[in-house]
Amino acid sequence: MLLPELDRLWGVPQRADYHPEIDTGVHLMMVLDMSARLRAPLPVRFACLVHDLGKGTTPVEMLPRHIGHEERSVRLLKGVCERLRVPVxxxxxxxxxxxxHGNLHRSGDFGAPALVRLLERCDAFRKPERFGDILLACECDARGRLGFEDGPYPQRARLAGALASAQSVATADIAQQAMGLGLSGPKVGERIHAARIAAVGAWLEAGSPASGP
Incomplete structure (x- = not known):
């Protein structure tokens, strides 16, 4: 079998209040269908294919909840990528x-500090175009559920706006000022981080896109 990590998803239940389709394998197919509908590029479609691998190893006594499945998904994904020599x-x-993806879905309730930390973990400042693909994959995941196919995904606009606000920070000027004060390394990074939080906070106060469920 080419992908046993995927095969084991069929028959695994999810919470019906979040996933009316219930079956994890059915959800996977719906997410892939949505990625095709939205004309997602190959890396996004691959991300959709493997984003929930960890749900196949959730202990039976925990079902239909899948606490910690994100970390398990990453571990399983690494094995798949090595075995199939998946492009970088x-x-x-x-x-x-x-x-x-769970944090991105929940980000509608995040304040400025949590938003900036999330952007940093996604490496959005160094790779903003890839971050756009990450958001597209998450939209496919959110809309790849029974009854949600034509629903909105406001997190995408909110996170894109938060990134744009944080990118407006003049990091080179902040770094130069910090070094003029004798600061270096992590201390410079802390000042840039704080400035980004302030910029995102001001954007939120000015009225960011409405958060969704």
């Missing part, structure tokens, strides 16, 4: 989506 761009995108 597909692998790296899939790892971030597998690890962070």
């Amino acid at each position: 761009d597909c692998r790296e995108l899939a790892e971030v989506v597998a690890r962070e």
Whole structure:
């Protein structure tokens, strides 16, 4: 069998209040269908394919909850990528989506500090285009559920706006000022981090896109 990690998802239940389709394998197919509908590029489609691998190893006594499945998904994904020699761009995108998709879905309730930390974990400042693909994969995941196929995904616009606000920070100027004060390394990074939080906070106070469920 080419992908036993996927095969074991069929028949695994999820909470009906979050996943009316219940079966994890059915959800996977719906997410892939959504990625095709939204004309997602290959790395996004691969991320959709493997984002929930950890649900196949959830202890039976925990079902239909899947606490910690993100970390388990990342571990299983690494094995799949090594075995199939998956291209680096597909692998790296899939790892971030597998690890962070739950946080990205919940980000509608995040304040500025949590948003900036999430952007940093997704490496959004160094790779903003890839972050756009991460958001697209998460939209496919959210809409790949029974009854949600045509629903909105406001987290995508909110996170893109938060990134744009944080990117407006003049990091080179902050670094130069910090070094002028004798600071270096992590201390410079702390000042940039704080400035990004302030920028995102101001954007939120000015009225960011409405958060969704």
